[in-house]
Amino acid sequence: MRNRTVKGKRVGIAILAIALAALLLFTACAPGPPAEKEKVVEIGMIAPLTGGAASSFQVAVKQWDNYLRNFEEKGVPGLSLPPGVTIEPIWLDDAGELARGISVYNRLLERGVPMVVVGWISTLETLKPRFEKDQVPAIAWGVTDAMMYPPGWIYGFYPTESERFAILCDWIMENWRGERPPGSGFIGPDLAWGRACEVTGAEYARSIGIEMLPMELVPVVSLDSSVQLLRLADGGADFIYITTYWSSALPIMRDAERLGLTEKIRFGGYENSQAIELIEALGPAGEGYFATRAYPWYKEVPALADMLVSRDGRLDAVTADGALNLLLLPTTIEAIRRAVEEVGYENLDGRAVKEALDSIKDFDPHGIGKTITYTPEDHRGSATVRIYEVQGGEAVPVTDWREAPMLVSKE
Numbered sequence: 001m002r003n004r005t006v007k008g009k010r011v012g013i014a015i016l017a018i019a020l021a022a023l024l025l026f027t028a029c030a031p032g033p034p035a036e037k038e039k040v041v042e043i044g045m046i047a048p049l050t051g052g053a054a055s056s057f058q059v060a061v062k063q064w065d066n067y068l069r070n071f072e073e074k075g076v077p078g079l080s081l082p083p084g085v086t087i088e089p090i091w092l093d094d095a096g097e098l099a100r101g102i103s104v105y106n107r108l109l110e111r112g113v114p115m116v117v118v119g120w121i122s123t124l125e126t127l128k129p130r131f132e133k134d135q136v137p138a139i140a141w142g143v144t145d146a147m148m149y150p151p152g153w154i155y156g157f158y159p160t161e162s163e164r165f166a167i168l169c170d171w172i173m174e175n176w177r178g179e180r181p182p183g184s185g186f187i188g189p190d191l192a193w194g195r196a197c198e199v200t201g202a203e204y205a206r207s208i209g210i211e212m213l214p215m216e217l218v219p220v221v222s223l224d225s226s227v228q229l230l231r232l233a234d235g236g237a238d239f240i241y242i243t244t245y246w247s248s249a250l251p252i253m254r255d256a257e258r259l260g261l262t263e264k265i266r267f268g269g270y271e272n273s274q275a276i277e278l279i280e281a282l283g284p285a286g287e288g289y290f291a292t293r294a295y296p297w298y299k300e301v302p303a304l305a306d307m308l309v310s311r312d313g314r315l316d317a318v319t320a321d322g323a324l325n326l327l328l329l330p331t332t333i334e335a336i337r338r339a340v341e342e343v344g345y346e347n348l349d350g351r352a353v354k355e356a357l358d359s360i361k362d363f364d365p366h367g368i369g370k371t372i373t374y375t376p377e378d379h380r381g382s383a384t385v386r387i388y389e390v391q392g393g394e395a396v397p398v399t400d401w402r403e404a405p406m407l408v409s410k411e
Contacts, residue, residue, distance in 0.1 A: 039085045039345045041336050044108035047119035047141075048096035052220030055247035056272060057119055060141075063322070064089050066308045067329045074306065079330050079365045082340045087333060089117075096191075096220065098122045109134060114339070115353045117332070121147070121193035128152055136350040137357055139332060144196045148380060149408045153350075155357055155374060157328055157381040158294030159404035161196035161270070164385050165241065166204040167404050168268070168292045171387050172239060173208055183236040185213035187228055187252060188243030189220045196243065200407045213237055220248055225255045233261055242269030249273035250281055257285040266290065274388060274395055289390040290398075295323035295370060297388060297395045303366040326366045331381075334360060378406075 047057040094101035101123030108116060117139040118124050125146045131138050131153035143156035176182045188194035202212045213235045216228035232240055242249045249269055256262050268290030279286045298304055301323045308322060338356035340348055363372040372381045383403050388395040
């Protein structure tokens, strides 16, 4: 009986051991407590990734990807995100079409993005009242009078196209030695960004003694601009300003070179047009090509090599807007940081991001010599520019940094 009792105990102990082992095995295999959900902040990105202007904007995709990766891997002194928070750009293609731009904006709105970055000026101008109504701040790659004045929910990083052209006009008059007034004209696409300095910029030019010719219009990708260029030449143009990106400016300059106009007329244009791609393609015909740059030439900014380099060590086409993106991208990150710290990740919305943008003052994390400051009266971010000219195959500064005036269109 005693032996049976001991035996029973032993059997009971064995069964208990098996049960405990099974419980431990079940516990090990069972799913653990849910991990904390990653705090991803989506930023809406609207740009013409296909179509005539795609060559320039595809570069922006690479630069955003390279910068965010290098920011996460290397870090930037003085620039950070709250613990656990990451940024994910959501790129949508508007193909440079206004209707499509509005459509993709609506899709981003449905996703609940707290801010958007927009490249197409027509889309920005049209959506300006919507941004305020929807309470979604917009970061702009290019800025016009209509976008900046009166200040709303759009934020830029340099003076308007008219204001930058005004600085160029001052430079022209300072260096003009002719007995008659200098003549100037615009050539560019019949789009909002192509016409951005046509009215207010031209008014400023006339006010200081420059004779402005009627604007000449060409397609975004011009197959032949000979007729338009010859009209400007026959009209007495001494300076021709190209109001488009480098990929569209290049065929115009090719036509000007073929017609022998680069030897008689000074050419220049929008900051993005003064890219190494255009300079190298034109060779000697590109000498003297000018631009009113809001940001230094890429070789003047060592941080470009650290922050915009790709995984395989290439520096992808940073020459046109590279230095700009060393402020545009960090400012976006800084605005998200301030907003999350102020209201919390769960309460992050467009109004919180706008208030964060409004609080940014003297911001230059990479020390490129340009600072971003926003005030309720001025959303341009920075008002200073300087003239660069192509000399020996490089863009070099020929003026100091100058503060652009505020030019508010009367229309």
